[in-house]
Amino acid sequence: EIVMTQSPATLSVSPGEGATLSCRASQSVSNNLAWYQxxxxxxxxxxxxxxxxxxxxxxxxxxxxGFGTEFTLxxxxxxxxDFAVYYCQQYNNWPYTFGxxxxxxxx
Amino acid sequence: EVQxxxxxxxxxxxxxxxxxxxxxxxxxxxxxxxxxxRQAPGKGLEWVSIISGSGGVTYYADSxxxxxxxxxxxxxNTLSLQMNSLRAEDTAVYYCAKDARWEVLVGYSDCWGRxxxxxxSS
Numbered sequence: 001e002i003v004m005t006q007s008p009a010t011l012s013v014s015p016g017e018g019a020t021l022s023c024r025a026s027q028s029v030s031n032n033l034a035w036y037q038x039x040x041x042x043x044x045x046x047x048x049x050x051x052x053x054x055x056x057x058x059x060x061x062x063x064x065x066g067f068g069t070e071f072t073l074x075x076x077x078x079x080x081x082d083f084a085v086y087y088c089q090q091y092n093n094w095p096y097t098f099g100x101x102x103x104x105x106x107x
Numbered sequence: 108e109v110q111x112x113x114x115x116x117x118x119x120x121x122x123x124x125x126x127x128x129x130x131x132x133x134x135x136x137x138x139x140x141x142x143x144x145r146q147a148p149g150k151g152l153e154w155v156s157i158i159s160g161s162g163g164v165t166y167y168a169d170s171x172x173x174x175x176x177x178x179x180x181x182x183x184n185t186l187s188l189q190m191n192s193l194r195a196e197d198t199a200v201y202y203c204a205k206d207a208r209w210e211v212l213v214g215y216s217d218c219w220g221r222x223x224x225x226x227x228s229s
Contacts, residue, residue: 001169034215036152038152042221043202043219043220043221044144044152044202044216044219045219046215046216049207049217055217056217087152091213091214091215094157095154095166095168095169096154096214096215097154098152098153098154099151100151101151101152
């Protein structure tokens with residue numbers, strides 16, 4: 001099973017600033033990496049797939065990068081609605097696995 | 108707009124069974140793989156099972172293999188998860204999720220239901 005490790009666990013950022021979230025895979029997943037946003041009491045929402053492609057409806061301030069084992073989700077100019085938990089997920093091999101999440105909180 | 112509505116959750120005793128359903132609408136159900144993903148209270152996400160559009164391919168997490176069965180009825184646009192021999196650690200919100208690509212099982216989901224809570228406790 002591929003283990004996905006996200007860092008940091010919690011990130012405190014002020015609105016208007018940028019944020020960088022990291023995700024590391026225990027073995028290469030090529031570019032088969034997705035990012036999801038989850039707000040309390042809601043289902044996850046797909047933001048990024050293929051490591052760097054924005055999903056339909058995902059704002060342009062969200063961007064993804066990386067390949068192999070190291071991935072990054074960058075959010076430029078944080079809006080109030082961006083404060084949530086973010087998960088990375090690999091779909092290169094079954095079982096598909098998620099990272100433990102990064103909580104993005106208001107500083 | 109794509110809609111996924113889960114039902115069937117509830118309280119069940121350890122060792123018991125439960126059947127979850129997901130009613131899908133506003134898309135060509137048979138052309139998309141479908142998944143169940145769960146989230147224990149206050150915890151992260153775990154992919155439980157996935158089934159291809161035709162139903163001919165299924166995968167299960169090791170944690171549920173042999174106890175859970177995923178199935179679909181393309182004539183009724185319904186996805187199901189039969190859960191047997193339930194354990195306390197199966198307590199979670201179970202989400203139904205639609206695969207993102209038409210006619211190809213890709214493994215990431217672009218639409219999720221609101222989830223149904225399963226509680227396994229005596």
